[in-house]
Amino acid sequence: MTRAGRRVGWLAIAALFVWSAWATEVSLERGIEGIPFVLEFLRRMVPPDPSVLGHALRGAAQTLQIAVVGTAIAALLALPLGFLAARNVSPPWLFYVARSLLNVFRAVDTLVYALIFVAAVGLGPFPGVLAVVAYTATVLAKLYSEAVEAIDPGPVEAVAAAGATRLQLLRWGVLPQLMPQFLSFTLYRFETNIRAAAILGFVGAGGIGFYIQTYLRLLNYPAASTVLLVLIALVMVVDFASSRLRARLV
Amino acid sequence: MIRVRGLRKLYPGGTIGLDGVDFEVGAGEIVALIGPSGAGKSTLLRCLNGLVAPTEGEVIVGGATVSGAAPRELRRIRASIGFVFQQFNLLRRLSVLENVLVGRLAHMPVARSLLALFPAADVARAQATLERVGLGELGDRRVDTLSGGQQQRVAIARALVQGPTLLLADEPMASLDPALAHTVLTLLRRISEEDGLTVMTSLHVLELARLYGRRVLGLRAGRLVYDGPPDGLTDAVAERIFAGRAA
Numbered sequence: 261m262t263r264a265g266r267r268v269g270w271l272a273i274a275a276l277f278v279w280s281a282w283a284t285e286v287s288l289e290r291g292i293e294g295i296p297f298v299l300e301f302l303r304r305m306v307p308p309d310p311s312v313l314g315h316a317l318r319g320a321a322q323t324l325q326i327a328v329v330g331t332a333i334a335a336l337l338a339l340p341l342g343f344l345a346a347r348n349v350s351p352p353w354l355f356y357v358a359r360s361l362l363n364v365f366r367a368v369d370t371l372v373y374a375l376i377f378v379a380a381v382g383l384g385p386f387p388g389v390l391a392v393v394a395y396t397a398t399v400l401a402k403l404y405s406e407a408v409e410a411i412d413p414g415p416v417e418a419v420a421a422a423g424a425t426r427l428q429l430l431r432w433g434v435l436p437q438l439m440p441q442f443l444s445f446t447l448y449r450f451e452t453n454i455r456a457a458a459i460l461g462f463v464g465a466g467g468i469g470f471y472i473q474t475y476l477r478l479l480n481y482p483a484a485s486t487v488l489l490v491l492i493a494l495v496m497v498v499d500f501a502s503s504r505l506r507a508r509l510v
Numbered sequence: 511m512i513r514v515r516g517l518r519k520l521y522p523g524g525t526i527g528l529d530g531v532d533f534e535v536g537a538g539e540i541v542a543l544i545g546p547s548g549a550g551k552s553t554l555l556r557c558l559n560g561l562v563a564p565t566e567g568e569v570i571v572g573g574a575t576v577s578g579a580a581p582r583e584l585r586r587i588r589a590s591i592g593f594v595f596q597q598f599n600l601l602r603r604l605s606v607l608e609n610v611l612v613g614r615l616a617h618m619p620v621a622r623s624l625l626a627l628f629p630a631a632d633v634a635r636a637q638a639t640l641e642r643v644g645l646g647e648l649g650d651r652r653v654d655t656l657s658g659g660q661q662q663r664v665a666i667a668r669a670l671v672q673g674p675t676l677l678l679a680d681e682p683m684a685s686l687d688p689a690l691a692h693t694v695l696t697l698l699r700r701i702s703e704e705d706g707l708t709v710m711t712s713l714h715v716l717e718l719a720r721l722y723g724r725r726v727l728g729l730r731a732g733r734l735v736y737d738g739p740p741d742g743l744t745d746a747v748a749e750r751i752f753a754g755r756a757a
Contacts, residue, residue: 418599418665421559422672423589423616431624432612436601 305485312471312483316490319461319468324494326385326460326467327453330392335446337397342404349408359405365398370456374465385466388457395456396449403445404438411437440509447502447509454498458491468494511537511676511708512558517567519553519732527553528564529732535710535725537675540702542723542740543712546752549729551712555678558710559591560584572675589616592669594679594711598661600653606664607649610636613671639671640664643697659690663697670701677702679711683718691715695722716748 261269344350345358373394377387416433424432461469468491475484512535519527528550535541543551556562557569560576569576574587592613600609614632615623622629628636640646643663653661662682669677679698683691695711699722702709713719719726720740728736728743728751735751736743 414595414597414599415601417561418593418595418668419612419615421561421588421591421593422613422668423585423587424612425585425615425620427620428615428623432601432615436604440603 301481304481305488307482308486308489309480309482310486312475312486313490315471316468316487319471319487320490320494322385323454323457323460323467323469323491324498326388326392326457327450330389330457331396331446331450331453333389334393334396334400334449335442337393338400338404339442341397341401342408345401345405346408348411358401362398362402362405365394366402368395370395370453371459371463374460374463378464383464383466388460388465388467391460391465392453392457396453400445400449404442407438407441407445408434444506444509447506451499451502454495458495511535511539511572512710513568513570514558515568517554517557517569518565519550519557519562520565526550526732527562528557528567531567531729531732531734533727533734533737535708537708538702538706539708540699540722540724541708541710542719542726543710543729544714544716544719544726544751545712545729547714550732551729552680553732554729555593555680555710555712558676558678559588559593561593585616589672590675592672592674592677594662594665594669594677594682596681596684598658598665598685600661600664600668602652602654604653605649606640606645606651606653606656607633607636609653609664610640610649610667610671613668616672636667636671639667642670642701643667658686659693662686662690662694666694666697666701675708677707677709677711679709681712681714684714691718698722716743716752719743 341358341362344354345362347355350358370391373391374387377390377394381387381390411434415437416429419429419433457467457469458472459469461467461471462473464470468487471487472484472491475481475487512533514531514533517528517531521527531550531554543554545551553562557564558571558576560569560579564577567577571587572590574583576584576587579587601612608626611628611632614628614636618629618632637646637649640649643666645660645663645667648656648660653664656664662685666682677698682698683694686694695718698709698711701707713723720743723740726736726738726740726743727734728747730751730753736747
């Protein structure tokens with residue numbers, strides 16, 4: 261890129277920022293004025309109300325369950341999709357169809373899917389699972405397909421040279437190269453899905469988010485703070501366990 | 511063992527891989543294939559086991575026609591031909607033993623192989639082959655923890671465990687240092703003598719061809735320009751093969 265081109269690029273970014281900040285009414289003054297209210301909010305949350313711990317734990321368990329089932333089903337669906345969307349495996353026309361579909365479905369986030377599925381199948385954790393599946397399957401398929409495209413053709417050629425069938429080629433030439441990456445991507449999405457599933461309750465799709473929203477609406481801040489603490493603990497435990505596992509996969 | 515007639519390979523885009531190659535190799539021969547890079551050595555070796563489909567010509571290995579063979583027939587032929595690659599082409603995250611067992615895939619029921627339920631006889635054979643290349647103790651190790659020389663011996667074991675009648679090697683020492691190159695070539699020659707195995711290996715170092723080949727094929731720009739004993743590889747002949755490049 262030329263010097264002039266770079267300068268125009270930076271100017272465009274600056275213009276975009278100013279336009280956005282103006283339109284969103286960003287104001288340092290109003291931010292500072294809000295600080296006492298935030299502090300008051302935090303003060304009312306202390307001490308947390310331990311009597312709602314049971315609800316909080318039940319909600320956290322359901323959030324975990326939604327993330328587990330949703331991620332697992334999504335991973336199974338993403339496996340064939342990932343191969344269909346890989347340039348080096350899929351026929352060109354199929355590759356373009358698969359990639360385009362993945363891009364379309366990936367454009368919508370889990371929470372929006374949850375709104376759609378709550379309308380379709382009613383309230384509860386099940387629409388939450390469907391929402392996690394819909395978004396995660398497409399994201400994982402994209403990640404899987406990129407891993408398939410980065411595969412080393414050498415070992416595959418070697419397995420073919422030993423007289424292997426196509427299925428054996430997939431099992432012993434392709435899969436061993438992909439499995440650690442697939443598992444790593446899937447665990448990473450599982451971590452993200454815990455966070456996504458935590459807010460599904462806002463739209464009636466199950467999990468801990470239901471309690472957060474309910475207690476905040478009732479202005480019951482001590483109860484809300486108990487639920488939030490449980491959520492933070494859940495996220496931290498899952499992140500820690502998952503990242504330990506992922507480190508061992510590399 | 512090998513009969514090649516009028517072999518031509520034209521790659522898409524017009525690159526000439528092979529431009530009319532004819533030769534025969536008898537059972538038990540050790541043949542070194544030499545030539546500058548891009549001369550068609552890899553293409554020739556890959557035509558012999560059908561990894562590359564020739565544009566024209568005929569390839570017969572052990573009485574079976576490789577060129578134009580149907581997939582099932584091609585797999586049967588490949589099962590009887592071992593192939594050793596320059597970059598080893600091992601599955602780096604799998605164990606040494608699992609990599610060697612890949613060489614038995616064509617000999618075992620597909621369903622069992624997919625579940626990694628290898629027949630005991632195949633496991634025993636893989637272990638015995640590992641001992642033969644001096645890696646009997648390393649079966650459980652992950653391949654990526656091994657040195658380059660050890661990895662190439664795993665690759666040789668994978669080729670040998672097939673029970674091949676022909677062993678093809680594509681610059682098997684190009685990724686190794688000179689001392690290791692001699693170890694690997696000595697191993698190949700010993701195995702060839704013990705099993706009466708036919709070996710054809712491409713080499714990028716002329717000296718190695720002089721030392722280890724019983725017969726040398728010189729390839730240049732897709733054509734065979736030398737076929738004779740290593741003694742015949744005079745400087746003038748080398749000049750003709752490598753065309754003014756340092757040999």
